[in-house]
Amino acid sequence: MDPVVALCKRRGFVFPASEIYGGIANTYDYGHYGVLLKRNVVDAWWRAMLEERDDVVALDSAIIQHPRTWEASGHLAGFTDPLIDCRTCKRRFRADHLAESACGTRPSKRAGEDPACELTEAREFNLMFETSIGPVKDAGSTVFLRPETAQGIFLNFKNVLQFARRKPPFGIAQVGKSFRNEITPGNFIFRTLEFEQMEMEFFVPPAEAGEWYEHWMRERFDWYTRYGIRPGKLRLRPHEPDELSHYSSATADVEYEFPIGWSELEGIANRGDFDLTQHANASGEKLEYFDQQTKERYVPHVIEPAAGVGRSVLAFLCDAYEEETLEQGETRTVLRLHPALAPVKVAVLPLVKKDGQPEVAREIVAALRGRMSVEYDEGGSIGKRYRRQDEIGTPYGVTVDHQTLEDRTVTVRDRDSLAQERLPIDGLAEVLDARLRADWTSPKCARAS
Ligand code: ATP
Numbered sequence: 001m002d003p004v005v006a007l008c009k010r011r012g013f014v015f016p017a018s019e020i021y022g023g024i025a026n027t028y029d030y031g032h033y034g035v036l037l038k039r040n041v042v043d044a045w046w047r048a049m050l051e052e053r054d055d056v057v058a059l060d061s062a063i064i065q066h067p068r069t070w071e072a073s074g075h076l077a078g079f080t081d082p083l084i085d086c087r088t089c090k091r092r093f094r095a096d097h098l099a100e101s102a103c104g105t106r107p108s109k110r111a112g113e114d115p116a117c118e119l120t121e122a123r124e125f126n127l128m129f130e131t132s133i134g135p136v137k138d139a140g141s142t143v144f145l146r147p148e149t150a151q152g153i154f155l156n157f158k159n160v161l162q163f164a165r166r167k168p169p170f171g172i173a174q175v176g177k178s179f180r181n182e183i184t185p186g187n188f189i190f191r192t193l194e195f196e197q198m199e200m201e202f203f204v205p206p207a208e209a210g211e212w213y214e215h216w217m218r219e220r221f222d223w224y225t226r227y228g229i230r231p232g233k234l235r236l237r238p239h240e241p242d243e244l245s246h247y248s249s250a251t252a253d254v255e256y257e258f259p260i261g262w263s264e265l266e267g268i269a270n271r272g273d274f275d276l277t278q279h280a281n282a283s284g285e286k287l288e289y290f291d292q293q294t295k296e297r298y299v300p301h302v303i304e305p306a307a308g309v310g311r312s313v314l315a316f317l318c319d320a321y322e323e324e325t326l327e328q329g330e331t332r333t334v335l336r337l338h339p340a341l342a343p344v345k346v347a348v349l350p351l352v353k354k355d356g357q358p359e360v361a362r363e364i365v366a367a368l369r370g371r372m373s374v375e376y377d378e379g380g381s382i383g384k385r386y387r388r389q390d391e392i393g394t395p396y397g398v399t400v401d402h403q404t405l406e407d408r409t410v411t412v413r414d415r416d417s418l419a420q421e422r423l424p425i426d427g428l429a430e431v432l433d434a435r436l437r438a439d440w441t442s443p444k445c446a447r448a449s
Contacts, residue, residue, distance in 0.1 A: 060175075148197060275302060
């Protein structure tokens with residue numbers, strides 16, 4: 001993971017939060033290219049949910065909901081991790097992660113491995129962040145920052161049914177921040193205290209739950225490979241019966257082989273009618289569907305694909321990262337990101353900062369702008385500028401040189417193959433647009449096979 005973390009810092013994707021104060025646990029800020037990459041990942045998710053199908057609608061619910069939400073959902077009583085303290089090194093561990101946790105003493109071993117380790121019994125620790133409403137903090141003012149976006153969707157089930165005129169099967173999708181007071185230090189942006197989720201609750205007639213569960217497992221697995229993750233690095237892992245949440249009859253994780261090992265990217269769960277029933281009982285509202293045709297009344301079952309934006313970004317970054325040895329023995333670091341995810345699609349680079357080259361380059365930028373994310377860069381040697389664009393994963397570099405001034409052609413450099421091609425400025429936007437939209441497979445796939 002270290003080279004990816006270093007690149008993220010060096011190129012302004014991700015910074016440790018509050019760095020000038022020494023940082024704050026498990027919290028990161030996204031810089032310019034991080035924001036663009038994250039936005040492209042979220043856009044790709046919305047596209048798959050909304051534009052490429054017509055049975056899902058969007059929602060943006062509040063982060064702070066009525067506190068009874070969390071009573072009904074079971075989070076207040078049960079959204080806990082088993083916490084173990086070490087009296088010797090004062091570190092805290094998740095009991096279920098003990099085998100992978102490093103002990104605080106030196107030389108570092110596994111927690112509990114050293115005879116000096118003095119571990120406490122596990123105690124349950126609620127992961128929800130508490131805050132309060134109003135100037136006086138009393139028992140009635142306590143509220144929680146949502147630990148998942150899903151519950152806001154269940155609370156709006158009736159609204160969507162009525163006002164979006166939907167009938168099962170249909171889904172409600174939401175992207176937004178969630179908060180968890182995670183005990184164990186995460187691996188970079190893999191596990192953070194605040195994180196964005198991309199969640200969709202798909203409401204179905206109970207008899208169809210099994211087939212929709214299969215459908216969403218396939219859809220979500222394919223989404224990652226479509227956006228460039230190598231299939232060999234991805235797997236679907238069904239939960240063992242003892243791993244299942246109390247409400248779930250089946251759950252499978254899409255796992256990616258991160259440098260830290262196989263880890264969850266996204267969970268797909270068959271939640272049954274648990275959530276709607278719980279909220280109906282607690283609120284007194286009927287959260288059900290009446291089918292006019294069959295005259296049948298039922299509580300829909302729910303299939304939930306729940307993904308994390310930061311974790312997806314990390315998987316896309318890890319999968320794209322490569323240190324390549326070139327023919328001349330040089331190495332270059334390149335992010336082989338899917339063009340749809342690349343923060344910048346085209347870099348326009350005048351070879352020199354004079355002789356009319358910057359003016360022509362600016363003219364090209366103006367022609368591309370609005371069609372694709374484009375960056376102009378005239379600072380430093382051309383080699384350095386190419387390396388910088390390779391490291392942020394820019395698929396194409398357009399170089400303006402002395403010949404451009406004579407015949408209005410430019411050099412187009414392909415990030416992956418390093419092929420350079422002379423193309424006319426006229427029609428360049430259309431050519432690049434078509435190439436950026438073409439099917440793309442990571443060159444790392446070909447090498448692996
Ligand atoms: P884990 O077992 O890793 O704690 P989880 O099973 O509790 O995850 P879910 O509640 O299923 O996670 O949340 C859905 C998705 O949200 C996860 O697959 C992950 O991508 C993301 N996610 C959950 N917790 C965090 C976190 N602390 N930081 C970053 N992303 C997270």
